[in-house]
Amino acid sequence: MTAAPAWEAVDLGPGVLAAFTGRAGGVSRAPWDSLDLGLGVGDDEADVLANRARLAGWAGAPVAFGTQVHGAGVLVVGGGRYDERTIGEADAYVTADEDVAVAVLVADCVPVLLADPEARVVAAVHAGRAGLVAGVVGAAVATMLAQGAQAERLRAVVGPSIAGSSYEVPGPMRDEVGRRLPEAPTTTSWGTPALDLPAAAAGELARAGVRDVARIDRDTFTDPGLYSHRRATAAGTTTGRSCGLVRLLPM
Numbered sequence: 001m002t003a004a005p006a007w008e009a010v011d012l013g014p015g016v017l018a019a020f021t022g023r024a025g026g027v028s029r030a031p032w033d034s035l036d037l038g039l040g041v042g043d044d045e046a047d048v049l050a051n052r053a054r055l056a057g058w059a060g061a062p063v064a065f066g067t068q069v070h071g072a073g074v075l076v077v078g079g080g081r082y083d084e085r086t087i088g089e090a091d092a093y094v095t096a097d098e099d100v101a102v103a104v105l106v107a108d109c110v111p112v113l114l115a116d117p118e119a120r121v122v123a124a125v126h127a128g129r130a131g132l133v134a135g136v137v138g139a140a141v142a143t144m145l146a147q148g149a150q151a152e153r154l155r156a157v158v159g160p161s162i163a164g165s166s167y168e169v170p171g172p173m174r175d176e177v178g179r180r181l182p183e184a185p186t187t188t189s190w191g192t193p194a195l196d197l198p199a200a201a202a203g204e205l206a207r208a209g210v211r212d213v214a215r216i217d218r219d220t221f222t223d224p225g226l227y228s229h230r231r232a233t234a235a236g237t238t239t240g241r242s243c244g245l246v247r248l249l250p251m
Helices: 045-059 129-134 136-146 171-180 197-207 229-234
Strands: 007-009 016-021 074-077 092-095 101-106 110-116 121-127 155-158 185-187 193-195 212-215 242-248
Touching: 016 110, 045 101, 045 242, 074 136, 092 101, 092 136, 101 110, 110 136, 110 197, 110 242, 121 129, 121 136, 121 197, 121 242, 129 136, 129 171, 129 197, 136 197, 155 197, 171 185, 171 193, 197 212
Parallel strands: 074 092, 101 121, 155 212
Antiparallel strands: 007 016, 016 242, 092 121, 101 242, 110 121, 110 155, 185 193
16 A cells, blocks of 8 residues: 545444545645645546556556546446546446446535445535535445445445535526525625525435435635646636545445
8 A cells, every 4th residue: 555645534324444645645746735635626647546556556546537528427436447547428427346446526516425334435526505405415326236236225425526615606506506406505705695505405315314414614716735727727827626535445
């Protein structure tokens, strides 16, 4: 195993490895420094693939990343070799295969990790504004149930993302999203319309029957240890991508 990257491990039950990465621990240079896991954001591809290899070394298995499109598509992953660039187009990845980890890329959007340790099914979900409105969280849970999980046994963690106090949006957008996601409408710390995506993700989990939901309240917009697309854009630059990762450990 390689040395662990800078990440925050979370508890999703026995036999499950789950964590959210931060910026440190990789080889990428500024402005992507240093554990950038995102292809297609301008970083050197060799550096990104080296960072992904470090992550896989720590996880003890290949890490399957997909091409995220801010929708509600779900891929069931398992049973083969995995392209180191992408396993396909979707925003949630479900597996019952202990030989692969599944992961989603984020830089303000909400990463959600789920597990049923008894049924041995896990999922990683990329839940941005559009994906939440489209129903990606519920779609991921439904796919896990189809793989043998039970909603009352599911454990979930809502990972670091942009906070409602930082995610300013136009008033009409806040109202529109609020009609679908009642937990989402809020105001920024400076008093303008905003959306609370972590609260919306937790609400969607509850509506899907998930009772055990934890949250990591780190704001990507204000935390320099995390990537933030919105913070980078405001500064006139670009940035990398962190991930939420989950894997079934061999029993």
